Amino acid sequence: MTEFVRVATVDQVPVGTSLKVLVSNRPVAVVNCDEGVFAISDLCSHADVSLSEGEVIDCTIECWLHGSQFSLRTGAPLGPPAITPVPTYEVRLVDDGGQTHIDIATEPTPFSPDGRPQS
């Protein structure tokens, strides 16, 4: 059974922004885009820089160093120089005490060979 950890409230991550958190001692970028809240490894697969410092564009995040964009849904790189996907994490939004909280799975979603996350 998937375990979740509470990392923030939605108010702390306005649409179009990201927030770096630690999940099981791994850096994770929590990203709020027009299509919802997503969680993706905070480490770019190209050179291990922080993706949460990049720009949120539609439902992607762009690495600030060399410009690769990563899908927030799958973690797949959408352009060079990165060629390796980054892990994604399941997100649950939980209303509690008048606020919406962001809970993140403690383990990444397994990645399938065709680039789509497996449930």
Ligand code: FES
């Ligand atoms: S370090 Fe992210 S694309 Fe190069």
